Amino acid sequence: MNIVVCLKQVPATTEVKIDPQTNTLIREGIKNVVNPYDTYALEEAIRLKERFGGIVTVISMGPPQAEQMLREAIASGADQAYLLSDRAFAGADTLATSYTLSLAITRKINECDLVVCGRQSVDGDTGQVSPQLAQTLAYSFVSYVDNIEDISEGKIRVRRMIEEGHEIIEAFLPAVISVVKGINVPRLPSLRGIMRAKNAAIPVLNAQSLDADPQMIGLNGSATKVVRIFSPERVCRGEKLPGDAEAQVDCLITKLRESGII
Amino acid sequence: MRNLVHRIAEERILPVRAELDEKEEFPRALINDLAASDLFRIFVPEEYDGMGGGCFDLCLVVEELSRVCSGVAVSFAASGLGSFAIRQFGSEEQKRKYLPDVAAGNKLTAFALTEATAGSDAAALKATADKVSGGYVLNGTKQFITNAREADIYTVIALTNKTKGSRGASSFIVEKNTPGFSFGKKEHKMGIRASVTGELIFQNCFVPESNLIGKEGMGFIQVLRTLDWSRPGIGAQAVGVAQGALEASVEYAKQRVQFDHPIIALPVVQNKLADMAIKVEAARALVYAAARTVDSGAKQISEESSMAKVFASDVAMEVTTNAVQIFGGAGYMRDYPVEKMMRDAKVTQIYEGANDTLRSNIAGEVRKRGGKRN
Numbered sequence: 022m023n024i025v026v027c028l029k030q031v032p033a034t035t036e037v038k039i040d041p042q043t044n045t046l047i048r049e050g051i052k053n054v055v056n057p058y059d060t061y062a063l064e065e066a067i068r069l070k071e072r073f074g075g076i077v078t079v080i081s082m083g084p085p086q087a088e089q090m091l092r093e094a095i096a097s098g099a100d101q102a103y104l105l106s107d108r109a110f111a112g113a114d115t116l117a118t119s120y121t122l123s124l125a126i127t128r129k130i131n132e133c134d135l136v137v138c139g140r141q142s143v144d145g146d147t148g149q150v151s152p153q154l155a156q157t158l159a160y161s162f163v164s165y166v167d168n169i170e171d172i173s174e175g176k177i178r179v180r181r182m183i184e185e186g187h188e189i190i191e192a193f194l195p196a197v198i199s200v201v202k203g204i205n206v207p208r209l210p211s212l213r214g215i216m217r218a219k220n221a222a223i224p225v226l227n228a229q230s231l232d233a234d235p236q237m238i239g240l241n242g243s244a245t246k247v248v249r250i251f252s253p254e255r256v257c258r259g260e261k262l263p264g265d266a267e268a269q270v271d272c273l274i275t276k277l278r279e280s281g282i283i
Numbered sequence: 284m285r286n287l288v289h290r291i292a293e294e295r296i297l298p299v300r301a302e303l304d305e306k307e308e309f310p311r312a313l314i315n316d317l318a319a320s321d322l323f324r325i326f327v328p329e330e331y332d333g334m335g336g337g338c339f340d341l342c343l344v345v346e347e348l349s350r351v352c353s354g355v356a357v358s359f360a361a362s363g364l365g366s367f368a369i370r371q372f373g374s375e376e377q378k379r380k381y382l383p384d385v386a387a388g389n390k391l392t393a394f395a396l397t398e399a400t401a402g403s404d405a406a407a408l409k410a411t412a413d414k415v416s417g418g419y420v421l422n423g424t425k426q427f428i429t430n431a432r433e434a435d436i437y438t439v440i441a442l443t444n445k446t447k448g449s450r451g452a453s454s455f456i457v458e459k460n461t462p463g464f465s466f467g468k469k470e471h472k473m474g475i476r477a478s479v480t481g482e483l484i485f486q487n488c489f490v491p492e493s494n495l496i497g498k499e500g501m502g503f504i505q506v507l508r509t510l511d512w513s514r515p516g517i518g519a520q521a522v523g524v525a526q527g528a529l530e531a532s533v534e535y536a537k538q539r540v541q542f543d544h545p546i547i548a549l550p551v552v553q554n555k556l557a558d559m560a561i562k563v564e565a566a567r568a569l570v571y572a573a574a575r576t577v578d579s580g581a582k583q584i585s586e587e588s589s590m591a592k593v594f595a596s597d598v599a600m601e602v603t604t605n606a607v608q609i610f611g612g613a614g615y616m617r618d619y620p621v622e623k624m625m626r627d628a629k630v631t632q633i634y635e636g637a638n639d640t641l642r643s644n645i646a647g648e649v650r651k652r653g654g655k656r657n
Contacts, residue, residue, distance in 0.1 A: 209291055210284060212321035212334060 022075030022172070023132040024066045027122055027154070028094060029056045030087045031144040039250050055090045058139025061200050065169065066137045066206040067098040073172060075134075076100045080125045080192030082110055082118055088223055090241035096210035096218035103129060107227035109239045115145070124231040126158060135177065136197040140165055151199040161192035164199045288344050291316060292351035296341075300352040303477035303598070309433050310355050310477050317359055318388020321385075326363045328370065331382035337578035338512060342519035342570060349523025352531075353627035354363050354477025356523060358391075361429040362518050365392025366437045367509045368454050371571065372497040377456065381436055393434035395457075395483050398504055399535070402427075403640040405506065406449035412441035418492045419443070419455065421485040424467070430596035431481030432466045435459045439483070440506055443499045452502030456494045463488030476628030497560040507585070512577055514588040514635055518570035521592075521631040525563045528606035528624045532556060535610050535619075552609060559602045566595040586648045589641040596631035596638060603628040 026096040066077045079094040081087045082105040091102035105125055113121065126133050136155075141148035148164070155162035161177075168180040170189065178191045182201055210218075228238060236242060262269040277283045295316050303310055317323065318396050325340045327333025343361055348356035366385045369377055384390040401408040410423025421441055428437075437457045444451030457464055467482030497505060533556060536547035573591035577584050603625040607614035614621045632638045 209294070209316065209320050210287060211319060212287065212324065214321075215284070215287065 022069060022073045022134050023083075023130070024069055024075060025126055025133050025136045026059070026063050026066045026077060026094070026099065027078045027136065027138045027150070028059045028063065028079055028081045028087075028090060029139075029142050030054070030081065030083050030090050031056045031142055039252075053086060053090075055093070056139055056142045056144075058141060058143070058200070058202065059200060060139075061204050062137040062139045062209045063094055063097060063099065064205045065200055066135075067136045067208070069135070069137075069169065069172070070098070075175075076158065078102065078130055080105060080122060080130075082106070082113070085225075088225075091223050092218045092221065095211060095221050095223075097208060098214060102221070102223045103232070104223055104225045105227075106225050107229075107238075109228045109233075109235065112240035112243065113238065114243035114245045114247075115149035115153055115278075116244045117238050119157055120237045120242055121231070121233065122150070122154055123157040124233055125226060128231055129226060134194050134196075135172075136160065138197065138199045140199045140201050147252050148199070151197055155197035158195070158197070159198040161194070162198070163190050163192055164268065166198045167199045167204045169198075169204075171206050179195060197224050218220040284340070284526060285343050285347055287320060288322065288347040289350075291320060292347055296348070296351045296355055300355070300477070301617075301620070301623070303354060304354070305476075305617075307476045307479075309479045310352075310358060310560040311433070313355055314358060314388065315459050316389065322359070323362060323388040324386045326366070327382050327386035328378075331378055331540065332386040333382065337574075338366060338515055339571065339574040339578050341516050341650040342574045345516050346519040346526070346567075348525040349520045350527040352477060353520055353624075353631075356520050357429060357475050357478040358433075359521065360513070361393060362391045363516065363614070364436070364509065364513045365394040365430065365434060365436065365438050367394075367512055368505050369436075369498050369517050369564040370500065371512075372454070372505050373456075374493075376493065377496065381456065386438065387483065390435035391430050391433055392436040392438065393428055393430040394509065395437050395439040397425060397427050399424065399426045403637050406442060406503070408442065408449075408452065410439070410441040412443045412453060412455060412490075414443065415489070418490050419495065421455065421457065421463070421488040421490060423485050425483040425485075427470065427480055428483050429478055429480055431479060431483055432459075432477065433470070435481050437464075437483065438496070438509075439460065439485070440502045441485075443502075444499040447500070449503040450500055452506070453491050453499045454496040454502045454505050456496060457485075457488065457490055461488055461490065464608050473629060474623070475630055508526070510635055511584050511588050512594040515570050515577060517631055517635045518566065518573065518588075518595035521595035521628065522563060522570055524566045524624050525559070525566065525595075525599040525602040528603045528621055528628075529556070529559050529563055531619075531621055532606045532609045535613075539611075539613075546580065546609075555605050559605055563630075566591075566598040570595050583657075586645055589636060589645055592631075592636060593638045593641050596628070599628040599631050602627075616622075 030053040033054045050234050071079050077099045079091055081098045085106055088104050103125055110121055123226045138151040146252055152162050163179055163181055165182040166179045167182045170178040176191050177194055177196055180187050181190050262272045296313055322344055324334040325336035329335040345356050345360045396405055398408050412419040412421050439455045439457045440452050442451045443453040463486050465484045467484050470480040536552050537545050539546050569591045573587045576587050606621040607625050610619055611619050613619050617632055
């Protein structure tokens with residue numbers, strides 16, 4: 022089985038400050054870590070490899086420092102890695118990101134049965150890359166997977182988390198799945214893995230080597246644009262209604278009528 | 284490697300250490316985690332699936348583990364101790380038979396020397412190994428053995444010749460489940476409670492010829508070499524627990540407010556912390572210097588490894604006691620980690636060469652060279 026895992030580096034803290042002038046995150050001085058949901062994706066991919074045989078390739082679109090994260094993924098058991106890095110990829114929204122990731126799969130990796138992603142990144146929180154990636158690749162897509170039941174005869178059967186329970190979904194391969202916390206407990210790297218990772222070559226793929234359409238990557242390829250990022254101002258306004266519950270209800274109805282709401 | 288062990292200690296050991304201590308529970312799941320990360324490979328040569336590390340690497344791992352829980356650290360380190368004789372003095376067949384499993388962490392080992400009447404006076408051992416056709420029959424009881432019952436492979440020292448004193452001792456590899464080999468009492472200890480310490484009982488236990496390590500009569504030399512090699516590891520264990528205590532003390536002192544300020548603002552606390560930090564650094568330097576000497580293959584390593592063990596264990600006792608003091612009343616409570624560290628530290632002054640015995644040995648060496656530099 023050929024499995025691809027998409028990893029993203031995110032700031033290590035939830036207390037990220039926003040530069041009011043540029044509307045972007047202030048990333049200086051903040052440590053970068055692998056997106057927590059992606060660690061579950063990687064662990065699941067390695068387990069599938071152990072169960073069904075095959076190769077696990079990890080990819081990430083990011084700045085040069087993301088290479089360290091890819092190396093650690095190899096130390097945990099991934100077989101190979103690619104870093105997709107180019108100034109032209111910067112400013113990408115999820116659409117441009119998923120296009121770029123898809124190029125690595127169709128133009129470099131070629132053989133791919135399953136793509137495993139984390140359900141969302143903890144900085145963007147959109148959860149959009151994995152479905153957009155599936156759409157671009159024309160693969161099946163199942164989100165919020167919390168257990169992989171079986172893979173056989175060209176199909177994958179998974180248990181998917183829904184609001185008040187689970188559903189079992191069967192999809193044709195090749196497929197993209199996004200996984201949730203709790204699907205597994207990620208392993209720690211091993212010493213031998215660390216040594217292997219130290220010597221591993223991690224090719225850097227840029228726009229040219231991926232033969233990327235310049236209109237579909239980075240800012241140019243973004244269908245959405247961040248106009249402003251702000252923390253909403255907390256305004257404490259309101260009136261506490263007096264009396265017991267009955268009196269409060271009467272008072273509330275009167276006020277709603279007076280203001281024409283009802 | 285240090286970072287990896289640090290992570291394992293923080294992510295896997297820290298959450299369960301209090302419970303393991305409370306229940307005196309052997310950390311089998313954690314041992315499996317250490318095995319999965321290849322950590323048992325560090326003290327096995329490459330030819331036998333190991334990574335060919337030495338005493339220095341062992342000390343690095345033990346220090347990081349001990350910083351979080353000495354009980355887990357000891358369970359790990361004891362497997363290095365129990366397999367040393369096979370690694371150093373074993374035949375090719377013995378190494379190939381046993382070491383790969385040790386390296387993979389599939390089988391733990393234990394070192395069985397101590398008896399009820401033979402602690403510091405190890406030469407007074409009484410366990411016997413009578414020569415019979417095809418092998419030896421072991422009789423006797425071993426006391427206070429780390430990893431008793433949990434280990435699969437035991438290095439057992441017994442007398443093959445009862446007339447020559449310690450020169451009549453030989454080492455044997457005895458596997459768990461060998462008929463005539465059973466386990467007795469499991470000890471309830473002051474500290475390192477996650478580590479299992481127990482009695483081994485040999486009653487007409489037959490071991491084949493092929494399980495003798497080296498030659499008859501070589502037992503004691505092997506023991507001395509084994510302990511010389513492992514003592515820096517105990518030093519590392521001591522440095523680790525002291526380090527953990529120091530960090531906990533600083534963190535507590537920064538947030539505990541008395542007399543309107545965090546107590547770290549008080550000179551009396553600052554002096555304690557400074558002295559603690561100085562001693563931990565000094566102990567660390569001595570331990571790793573001794574580890575390097577051991578790895579260099581030098582002939583004379585006893586004195587240096589003994590000094591490192593004595594100094595580091597005394598430092599550990601002092602630092603952990605001061606840590607409890609800095610925590611004050613809270614430090615005395617089992618809810619806080621430092622009283623466990625103090626209980627864990629004490630044993631480092633006692634086992635693998637009681638500090639009293641080692642001081643006596645060191646004095647002998649010092650006297651021999653007139654106190655001059657080595």
